[in-house]
Amino acid sequence: MSDIFERLMQHSGPIGQHRERAHGYFAFPKLEGDISNRMIFRGKEKIIWSLNNYIGLANHPEVREADAEAAARFGLAAPMGARMMSGNTNYHEQLEAELAAFVKKEDAILLNYGYQGMSSIIDAICERHDIVVYDAESHACIIDGLRLHQGHRYVYQHNNLDNLEKQLQRATALIEKQKSGGILVITEGVFGMAGDQGKLKEIAALKKKYSFRLLVDDAHGFGTLGNSGAGAGEEQGIQDEIDLYFSTFAKSMASIGAFLAGPKNIIDYIRYNTRSQIFAKTLPLPLVVGNLKRLALLKSKPELRKKLWQNVHRLQQGLREKGFDIGNTNSPVTPIYMKGGVEEATAMVMDLRENFHIFCSIVVYPVIPKGHIIYRLIPTATHTDEDIDATLRAFEETKKKLDAGEYKVEAIPDMATA
Numbered sequence: 001m002s003d004i005f006e007r008l009m010q011h012s013g014p015i016g017q018h019r020e021r022a023h024g025y026f027a028f029p030k031l032e033g034d035i036s037n038r039m040i041f042r043g044k045e046k047i048i049w050s051l052n053n054y055i056g057l058a059n060h061p062e063v064r065e066a067d068a069e070a071a072a073r074f075g076l077a078a079p080m081g082a083r084m085m086s087g088n089t090n091y092h093e094q095l096e097a098e099l100a101a102f103v104k105k106e107d108a109i110l111l112n113y114g115y116q117g118m119s120s121i122i123d124a125i126c127e128r129h130d131i132v133v134y135d136a137e138s139h140a141c142i143i144d145g146l147r148l149h150q151g152h153r154y155v156y157q158h159n160n161l162d163n164l165e166k167q168l169q170r171a172t173a174l175i176e177k178q179k180s181g182g183i184l185v186i187t188e189g190v191f192g193m194a195g196d197q198g199k200l201k202e203i204a205a206l207k208k209k210y211s212f213r214l215l216v217d218d219a220h221g222f223g224t225l226g227n228s229g230a231g232a233g234e235e236q237g238i239q240d241e242i243d244l245y246f247s248t249f250a251k252s253m254a255s256i257g258a259f260l261a262g263p264k265n266i267i268d269y270i271r272y273n274t275r276s277q278i279f280a281k282t283l284p285l286p287l288v289v290g291n292l293k294r295l296a297l298l299k300s301k302p303e304l305r306k307k308l309w310q311n312v313h314r315l316q317q318g319l320r321e322k323g324f325d326i327g328n329t330n331s332p333v334t335p336i337y338m339k340g341g342v343e344e345a346t347a348m349v350m351d352l353r354e355n356f357h358i359f360c361s362i363v364v365y366p367v368i369p370k371g372h373i374i375y376r377l378i379p380t381a382t383h384t385d386e387d388i389d390a391t392l393r394a395f396e397e398t399k400k401k402l403d404a405g406e407y408k409v410e411a412i413p414d415m416a417t418a
């Protein structure tokens with residue numbers, strides 16, 4: 001018999017193992033000041049590239065006013081209870097109706113958080129004879145939702161249509177053998193790490209050959225893609241083919257909560273059968289009212305999206321011109337791929353932060369293979385040309401140092417706070 005707590009102290013986990021040197025700097029940093037292109041980190045102003053505040057709503061004066069008014073009027077407690085029991089309001093229903101109309105679906109259901117909402121939806125709509133076919137780079141909320149699924153799940157290589165077809169053939173054959181069950185394909189509108197869009201148009205075209213329903217997590221596409229900002233389905237001209245459209249409010253809407261939109265009878269089924277919503281308190285009214293305001297601005301101010309895309313183009317073109325590898329992104333998410341160890345990557349990030357005043361996220365082993373580094377930049381409508389040009393210069397100079405081996409250090413620099 002071993003003591004669980006003792007084990008936890010011995011193996012702190014893939015990221016937790018760096019806690020002693022990283023806490024408060026590389027992990028759990030504290031950004032202070034108004035959410036914007038520039039914020040304060042450890043007492044100094046930095047250009048911030050880590051926030052999904054795509055169209056700049058987080059600190060928009062009309063949003064701040066609506067949030068403050070709603071908090072003063074309703075308080076954070078209201079309404080009490082789950083939607084089904086005592087937590088429903090006209091505002092919740094109004095937001096659902098407006099979201100459904102915006103993404104061109106019959107109905108929508110609000111979810112308290114994207115992560116638990118998505119996980120729970122998979123559980124609500126699939127039974128043990130159903131087969132889920134999903135993209136290998138799906139977000140953790142999809143992967144964890146699949147842990148709840150009692151039936152088979154077949155993964156296909158990221159955005160690989162041949163491989164998807166193979167999995168659809170496998171799934172179809174098994175369902176015919178079982179004589180029951182259906183297929184749910186799950187993918188994303190935009191993959192949040194690499195920034196490439198899911199091949200929704202091509203996937204939807206497979207519906208002519210195979211029988212399946214399509215669920216799309218469009219967390220990063222909602223508000224950034226499409227003519228009206230309605231997301232990757234609109235951008236690729238196949239919104240009608242998406243059976244269930246999901247997005248969180250945590251990105252373009254700069255808020256909390258999420259929604260799922262689809263046919264009225266199916267959303268109604270989900271409303272009455274999604275455990276994470278039935279057994280948890282509903283979204284507080286200030287958030288619902290704040291989200292109504294955000295949605296109104298997202299719809300009525302296309303200039304915010306236009307500014308976002310100007311910045312995306314300036315940043316991505318600048319990086320490409322300087323010879324950086326930014327992969328296949330076709331969204332605002334901007335990865336920069338480099339080679340190096342975890343220690344080198346942290347030393348480079350430190351140089352970027354301390355000497356160039358650039359704050360961005362890095363992804364290293366074990367999230368990605370050993371020897372690779374991904375810097376992930378999120379341009380927003382709040383960034384300026386000056387921010388972008390300073391960042392391009394900073395990456396040019398630090399990349400030279402990386403290539404010259406100047407960041408080779410024995411260990412992650414000790415930058416931890418207590």
Ligand SMILES: Cc1ncc(COP(=O)(O)O)c(C=O)c1O
Nearest residue numbers: 113114115139141192219248250
């Ligand atoms: C693709 C994707 N789906 C779902 C989520 C989870 O959303 P939430 O933050 O609302 O839990 C995220 C991250 O926020 C995401 O990037």
